[in-house]
Structure formats: C-alpha cells, structure tokens
Amino acid sequence: MTMEQALAAPATTRRRRPMADGAAAERRWLLWPPLVFFLLTVAGPVVALVQQALSGEGNAFAESLRMEVFVDSVWRTLLLAAVVTVATVVVGTCYAFAIAVGPVWVKALLMGGLLISLWTSVMVRTIGWMLLELPTGALFWVLELLHLRSEPIDFYQSTAAMYPAMIAVMLPFAVLPVLASVIGFDREQLKAATVFGAGPLLTLGAVVLPAIRQAMISGGVLVFVMSLGFYVTPLLLGGPANMTMSGIINGQLNTANRADVGAAMSLLLVGGTVAIYLVADRLFKVSERWG
Amino acid sequence: MSIALSIKDVHVTLGQFEVLRGVSLDAEPGTFVTLLGASGSGKTTLLNVIAGLQQLDSGHVLFDGANVERRPPRKRRVGVVFQSYALFPHMSVGENVAFPLRAARRPAAERRRVVQEMLDLVDLGGMIDRAPASLSGGQRQRVALARALASDPAILLLDEPMAALDKQLRERMQVEIKRIQQQVGITTVAVTHDQAEAMTMSDLVAIMHEGQLVQVDSPENLYRRPVDEYVASFLGEANLFPADRHGPLPVDSGAPATGTAVVRPEDLVVLDAGQLGDRWHVRGVVRLLSFQGSRFRLEVTTPAGRSVVCSLPPHTDAGALLPGSEVTLGCADPDRVHVIHPAAVGEQLKLAA
Known part of the structure; x- marks a missing residue:
C-alpha cells in the first residue's frame, strides 16, 4: 500500500504543471481524472482515518504518544529508514555506475537482477531472507560447511536482522533514478576532466557526483519515505520485540482492538512522512525532478 | 610556450x-x-x-x-x-x-x-x-x-x-x-x-x-x-579535364590522357569566335545562369554530357547567356591550370616514405 502511494506520487504531482496561457481554459477538463483519482485513493482513506481516530472516548492521539512501545517504534523506524537510505544510496550509486560502464554481460546480469527483484513479491523475498537468517538457515549451513561455526546463529528476529533484507528490498528504488541520471551524463565531461589533469578522485568528487547529486537525493527520499511505512519485512525479520510503526499499528487494530488508536497512529505516520518529505523538498528541491 | x-x-x-x-x-x-x-x-x-x-x-x-x-x-x-x-x-x-x-x-x-x-x-x-x-x-x-x-x-x-x-x-x-x-x-x-x-x-x-x-x-x-x-574537388569547386604533359586535351576528343587538368570556375571565361585561335576551349550549351551577388555562376553541358561550372564577374552581359544558348569557354590564364600527373603523385608518395 505504501509502495503504491509512493509510486503514485509523481502522477498526482504532475497535475500542477503550469500550462500555456491560451490553451489553459480548453484543457482544464484534463485536470479532472487525476483529481478524482486523488480524492478516491488518497483523500478518501485519510478522511476515513480521521473519522476513525476521533470515534473513541479519549484523545487517541495523546494516548498513542503516551504509549512507550509506540514511541520506541518511532525511533526504531526512523533509525531503520535512515540507515537503509544511506546504505541503498551508496550501494545503489555503485550499482548504477557498474550498469552504465560495465561490459555487456555485467550490464545484463545487474539489470536482470534488479528487474527480477522488483517484479518478485516483497513477501517472497522476505521469506527468502528468513530462510537465510534462521538459526540453522542457509547462512549457518554455509558457515558450518566452511567450519567457521558449529552452533546455530542467534540473529533471526533481532534489530540487525531487519537491515540486510530492507536494504535488498529497497535497493532498486535507489538504483533506478541514479541509473537514469548516470546514463544521461555527458561522457565528454569525463574526457574533459582527464585532459585537464584531474585524477579519479577529483573527477568523481567535482564532476560526476555533483551531476548525479539530485538523482541520489530523490532516490534517497523515495527509499526513506517508503521505509517509514514498511510492514512485512521488518515484522517477519525483526520479530515481535523489534516492531516498527506499521507493526505496532497492526497490533492496535487486530490484537488490542483499538481501531481509534490505530487510526491515530496511522495519521501520525502519514503526517510525519508528509512533513519529512516537505522538509526534504525545501532542502533539496526533490519535486523539481518530478517536473 | x-x-x-x-x-x-x-x-x-x-x-x-x-x-x-x-x-x-x-x-x-x-x-x-x-x-x-x-x-x-x-x-x-x-x-x-x-x-x-x-x-x-x-x-x-x-x-x-x-x-x-x-x-x-x-x-x-x-x-x-x-x-x-x-x-x-x-x-x-x-x-x-x-x-x-x-x-x-x-x-x-x-x-x-x-x-x-x-x-x-x-x-x-x-x-x-x-x-x-x-x-x-x-x-x-x-x-x-x-x-x-x-x-x-x-x-x-x-x-x-x-x-x-x-x-x-x-x-x-x-x-x-x-x-x-x-x-x-x-x-x-x-x-x-x-x-x-x-x-x-x-x-x-x-x-x-x-x-x-x-x-x-x-x-x-x-x-x-x-x-x-579528391583534394581538387573536396576543396572548392573544380572542373576536371583529361590532360597530358602539356595541359588539358581537347574536350570530348578521346585523345589518350596521362593526367587530369584542374580548372577552377573563376579561371574560365566566355570566348568570342574571334578570340578562339588554337587556344584550348570547351563548347557547350548553357544549362543555368544564376546571380550570386559578387559573381555569376554559369553551368554548361558539353555535347558529350560533361558538366562544366564557370564563375563570371558580376558585370557579365547576362542576356547572351540564356539557358539553351551555345557558348564557348576558355582559360583566362593557361598558367593557372594545374595538371595532376598520377605518376608524379606516386613519386611524391615515395619521397614521403
């Protein structure tokens, strides 16, 4: 759900693009389909959430913020999202470079891997990581085969266990914008840097990275915002003791039977996400890339 | 430096x-x-x-x-x-x-x-x-x-x-x-x-x-x-005629050629019958005359279908050069005709090597 929202963001932002003055009046009806889409898929559910959050006896928002498990999960979620963002942007940029400049077979392999992981359900990939991380899972099997370890690994369902899987799941969203930017990069600038005496470090730092900086930031913001609301992967790999915000919300709805508190927490998550996006937009002009 | x-x-x-x-x-x-x-x-x-x-x-x-x-x-x-x-x-x-x-x-x-x-x-x-x-x-x-x-x-x-x-x-x-x-x-x-x-x-x-x-x-x-x-026609316009050691051969005569004469369009002039004598010349029919400001550009086709381009000064009498009229062209200055001898090219290459 969160993934769909994040991917739909460019489509809903696009309707604010300014039009040529003369044609504006005739083309105004073109605004209606996206507007209806926005009302049905974004505004509608938010209104329903607000109504749900206000339906309880007390102040569901204040109650949420007093809950220690919830506040803990907020910090855990923010830390997870931040680390995953930095890791995916760094790895993703290297990945994009390799696709852009590597020989054909490297390109095919890396691009294929990227697309297959995008097309495969998050659930399936999470279970894959589970099988890897279980105390006697694939990781243990390999280490045992190499005589590096004989006792089962106590890694599954810990905070750290969420990280590799989250990075793997989010990687394509960091790679794709950077890749588009790297492919569009004018290679003659590399020649210019070489000819004018720049070594590899100066070329990377002063010529290449500034050119793809915007794409790295957009990829990072996309990953960060998506990570904030991610559900399946943190829940299965982190376990009940390390729940992120979405896990806690699910608990309120399905276990504690407090729909109003769950709705209030959801609104806090959505509001916080939007606030973070707006701050990022102010700082880095992210939305300029959406046109 | x-x-x-x-x-x-x-x-x-x-x-x-x-x-x-x-x-x-x-x-x-x-x-x-x-x-x-x-x-x-x-x-x-x-x-x-x-x-x-x-x-x-x-x-x-x-x-x-x-x-x-x-x-x-x-x-x-x-x-x-x-x-x-x-x-x-x-x-x-x-x-x-x-x-x-x-x-x-x-x-x-x-x-x-x-x-x-x-x-x-x-x-x-x-x-x-x-x-x-x-x-x-x-x-x-x-x-x-x-x-x-x-x-x-x-x-x-x-x-x-x-x-x-x-x-x-x-x-x-x-x-x-x-x-x-x-x-x-x-x-x-x-x-x-x-x-x-x-x-x-x-x-x-x-x-x-x-x-x-x-x-x-x-x-x-x-x-x-x-x-x-190649150089002659790559750099500017050039009329290429068969030639021997002494200069361009009579056009369309089929005489054995040992080289190629390069005649630039601006080195060609329109000749009257009286000026002809035994000078080298080209006879043909005017296909196109176009005014280009500082020069006239004249395109002539010989009876054998060879195309010759000529650049004339702007005070030329255009009335006498309407498409279809017969015209005789000659070199203004025979010294400005350059003859390419393939043998000489071979020698030059040898010298360079």
Missing part, C-alpha cells in the same frame, strides 16, 4: 576497422593546423591520439622531439575545446576555467589571477560568476577556450569547434579564435569538415581521406596545386 608537433606513421584500429592507416604530420611551433575531411575520415581519432585519449596500434607522437604516446592525457599538457564544449554545468564560468589549475593544485591567488586573465582574453571578463547554462552558444565556446588555455598548455586541440554555432557567429568566432591563437602563439590542431573554416583559420590544412593524409599544405597551395582529384 608552444611546441613542435610531429606524428609518425600512426596506425589505429577500432574494432575491425582501421581508422588511421599510417598518418604522418609535422608542424612547427605556433602553427595552426586543421584536419579537414568528410565524416568517418579519421580526423577526430587523430585528434584523440594527440590528446592521449586514443591508444595507438603503432607509430609515434612527438612533442618537441619527445615521445609522448605512452604519456597519459593529464601529463601531456594539452588544452582541448570539445565539440559539445563539455563545460561542467554545476560550476560557474570562473570555476570551469579554474578547473585545470585546481587539478594541478595551484594556489588560490594564482588561480584567481589566471582565471581573470583568461576570461579577459576571450572578452568574458564580467561573466566569472555566471552559470554556463545562462550563456549563449558563442559565450560557452569562449569559456571552453579559456579553460583549455588556463593551464598554459603546450598544444591546443579544437574538435569541430564551430559545429554548434549558427553561420554568422561561426564566421565571427573563426576570426576570433585565430586572433587568440596568434596572441598566445600556441601550436593548434583543429578538426573540421568545413573547408571555408579550415581556410580561414589555418596555416596548414591536412586533408584526410579514409584514414590517411592525402595532402598537407597551405590553404592556397591546396587550392592551386592539389595532388589528386
């Missing part, structure tokens, strides 16, 4: 295709050399060879007598103006020009001084803080030129420098680049497919054809004394 450039028997193969097939070239310090040729003739590859951006199969590149073919580009002290200019878009004009100095870790004070000096040289002194994107095409080219000259290079390389400019600006910049090149006194190699540009800017023009240098000479010698038919 400029250098003497020497290229000796350079071969380059890209994939299956031999792009350079034994290229040799010598240029004195301070010379402006233009590589002129159709696209695919290998001229950009040769420029990359000089810059060090292209590996050689064999041959040598010498700067002032020292072999540089194994030296990486950044140690060759070359300044390059790229075809797309390749300015760094996120840097200001001043930062772009300072880049070679920054790469060489020169102190900040020197950088500032050189940047100002270079921008003054290209008449962009007030643009130091502007972004390249806010400049016009001609201004961007000047920035690229200033950056290329900033590190006091030994040789300046220009890759199709005018390709992105419109015609008027192109002509202004040709003169401008020539002025700056002479002021700095730097050895320069430019690549172009525009013959007018090559002739305007260069001391030496090297005609490239299919990976080889066909002729390297001053613009005037290339025009007056081309070594073969």
